[in-house]
Amino acid sequence: MINLIGTYECKADSKGRVPFSAALKKQLQPFLNDGFVIKRAVFQPCLELYSMQEWNDMMQKVNKLNRFVKKNNDFIRRFTAGVKMVEFDAAGRILIPKDLCDFAGIQKQVVLSSAVNIVEIWDKEKYEKAVDDATVDFADLAEEVMGNTTEDEIS
Template sequence: MFRGISAISLDGKGRLSIPTKHRERLIEQCDGQLIVTIDRDGCLLLYPLPEWEEVEAKLVRLSSTNRAARSLKRLLMGHAEECQLDAAGRVLLPAPLREFAKLDKRVVLVGQGNKFELWDEQTWGQLREEWLADSAGTSGDLPDDLESLAF
């Protein structure tokens, strides 16, 4: 499980240094093979290869006649790029994906259980404040099995 938030600086080549606490697990889980793709919320999603393969298999099975399913496949699979952890624990993020998520120097890596989200630090801070402000009134929007987790 990947959890927690890490503030990180991208280097001049667009490389992300994966925090030490996650490197070992990524090497064990996927030999450092990762998939990075876009998310409709404006961040990047970083998956260990085996986790991505499960997502991709589900996407492939979606109906090609359903407009929303086609759009989702185009966005997630169409932008998916293979990346590899280097010996120093860094991942080179493709320039078009960095541009999409407006990643420059300061980024935030957010653990999401089976994957990571990668946000521009300033965007993350603004959205987090909005989500916190909205959280008081949105518990009714949660699935029933998550209602008890609302704070």
Template sequence: MAFFTSEYECKIDAKGRLALPAKIKASLPETSGNELVVRRGFEPCLILYPMIEYKKIYSKIAGLSEFNEEYRKLQRNFFRGSSTVELDNAGRLLIPKLMMGYAHLEKDAIVVGMGNKVEIWNPEQYNNHLIEDPDEFSKLAQKYLDE
């Protein structure tokens, strides 16, 4: 099982390639090889999955009944925002242009390990989605972890 942590400042080159940090690459499961899946996040970021982790989510979404309108909407929006990518020999992945636009990515990115997946953010967008107040963070942690 993949286990990604920490946040990293990264650069995106003129061709739209992002070099994954060494610690992220080292945590990729061998079974996934160089094949990963990138998808649009619910916030304006991209989510990068090792193939083995993506297949778990894929099974749940694909298994929903096509005869239910809400399920079809979920499937349509989930799958349209997903793309298979491969790491090149230098450990870079090419981010599709539409996804770059969705996440407002240009030259700089913040790569955040999120356990079984990795988020890729525009630095300004990322800061807008962080909790600045330590008390708010403490209360949120207590609400969900103190059960």
């Protein structure tokens, strides 16, 4: 499992190519040869970039779902909708397919935000709005999510 660190801003070009900062690309270096998977986020209007290793781990969990249960089948279809494999080019960029750019509203200004083991790819305005909206209740959220755990449960 990887633990990515940092939030980085960049500009997408007209073809949807997004350059990654040297600091983020260095963290992803061990995974460059295997490629990546990019998909729509479940809860936010952004994209998620998984290393192939992280994607395979996720798919092992998804594959345990009983496909003869309709809601499981619906979940799998929606979770994997628009999934694409991507690789870094020689200039350290990934090409985000147009349908995924449209989903996330990515046009020019982009934020690459580490989210533990994946990279979220946001339109800058949408990212700032999501962060601003979340900060209002962040103390309550932090207490609810992390406040009742002991150190043994976290590790």
